[in-house]
Amino acid sequence: MADVGIRNVVKRFGKNEVIHGISCDIQDGEFIVILGPSGCGKSTLLRLIAGLEEITTGEISIDGKVVNRLEPADRDIAMVFQNYALYPHMTVYKNMAYGLKIRGMAKEEIEKRVLNAAKILELTSFLQRKPHQLSGGQRQRVAMGRCIVREPKVFLFDEPLSNLDAKLRVQMRLEIRKLHEDLKITSIYVTHDQVEAMTLGDRLIVMDNGYAAQIATPLEVYERPENMFVAGFIGSPSMNFIRAKVAEDGRGVEIPHVGKGLSLDRPVSGRAGHEVVLGIRPEHFEPAPETSALMGLIVDHTENLGADTLAHGHVGEGAASLTVRLPATHPVQKNAILPVRVSAKHVHLFDKERGSRIA
Template identity: 60%
Template sequence: MGAISIRKVVKRYGAGPKANAVIHGVDAEIADGEFIVIVGPSGCGKSTLLRMVAGLEEISEGEIAIAGRVVNDVEPSERDIAMVFQNYALYPHMTVFENMAYGLKIARVARAEIEARVAKAAGILQLEPFLQRKPRELSGGQRQRVAMGRAIVRQPEVFLFDEPLSNLDAKLRAQTRLEIQKLHAELGVTSLFVTHDQVEAMTLAQRMIVMNAGRMEQIGTPAQVYATPATTFVAGFIGSPPMNLIRGVAEGQRFVVDGQPLALPAAAPREGELIAGLRPEHATLAAAGAPGWPFHVETSEMLGAERLVHGLVGRQGFTVRVDAALPAPHNGQTLALQAPAGQLHWFDATTQRRID
């Protein structure tokens, strides 16, 4: 069916010694019916990778297979894919029905079949009341649903989404995320979804690919990526706020940070220069004098049910998430930061890869 194999794929622009490589040997196997989110910062190569799957960018090395067929030299129109772009790209002079039906009409699908497919897609996306409206009469969320409907009626093997929610406001994005989840549950079509928004990635993905500078840093379920980040980049990118990362020197059950020895609840996995990671929600604050790391409070943010307390461990920034019902610490105050043994993550200071 719609399984996708991405095998040692490389993308370069230009040729010879001045060639600029933007994708560096990405490998991924995507099962039929799986929903994969490709996430990373702007310029990391995630959209380029998606466009190579779509056939809109040529592959410099490696191969891509869809449903068992290598498609390196196959035209986009023959890959049995449907793509939803960041901009809706709707025809302004056509109605919603005509926009959704246009691709089928060009493919000379029978009129009765077109009407049946559009009706089914409109029902799934709750667009029935708008079929005779023009795009200018629709909200941004409704236009994006029309763009998704246009893809659904194609009945492709694979859906490709290129940051489709970027133009929506926060409330519409949340609503449309739910609609996309329901859509995938109903259709079960293999989907690749590109975003720079980690919240979208965490909420939508069955598995996620974290990209950085053209390389795949990690692939796994959102829970796996969050709980066991493979690199400091993943640890610092996934999570809001991200994982705290402190560089120091491990000496048995001590961790020396900026010349200050900190007691560890358990010995580090090895001695020498390491990076310790701790999620803001896994750290706790106690009164000065209690066991823990000296934590100098700089400021705090009230977020409703919780509060983010920002400060310094040694000379390095650190954030702690606390219950907003607790008394707010004072700026300039020094407290004891307590780190549970089971929640500390360790990374190699040179390679920045996880140490288990």
């Protein structure tokens, strides 16, 4: 077990800088998820921690010791990849034992560790099978078993579940979380799946194009996104963004497309008339009587998801389209006008130029 320090880490491939100075102090036993869209640098950051890539500038420490110059094998980490190649000709037992054997560990110790890992992963009755005789999920567990037996200080995962079907992914997600609760080994987990991130992580590093856009708990990231990138990336369907201006009294906003003001019952920073962006999640709109509605959504189309209905529509000419999530029992029709409101506590405000959150 160990803490991991990432300090001002920059990575360039030739002239191309792909990590622009990321810092994060990861606590001993913490489960950190690196989340972001394809190409934003998640795997690169993980590979820098693993020592598979060299850091351009900055520092990474494991258990208080700077590891910049240490080979991967000397960093006391274990990594599970998306393509966890098992040795096809070896049994499950041998797949798990192999790494320990080549390190010259005593046979009794190897046996003890493999049997223990097999028990944790419920693989005991499969130990004599070969990989082709296992399901995808069982193979994935063998790959994790190979890491567990090493008793590393840190686990690194790079999209380990993306080759599995949706149902198995949910099951394995729970197993990884359970495993972490049992073993309490510091874990760093890369994914582009926000549900995986929200359910697994103690904290998330949300990455945008080589930057850490926000580092916070899943709840903070959902309830208090630091910028429009995080606001739009977390949550499904995405947060609605609406152009607005700071109101005269400085305690709310005017929404030109709606021709109405929205009082927020709190001082809004920025002078009156300053352009801002309102962020409202689809689930935070609620149907309202026309007299107290903030806006009437002209419904363009609806999607029934079983428990909920999504109404997609627009307000006024040239306004961006909006999505509202309603209980499936609420009647809503194409081309009808749906009056909705939102409570002030669910309204996010962002700076139009910089995209950053406004107090």
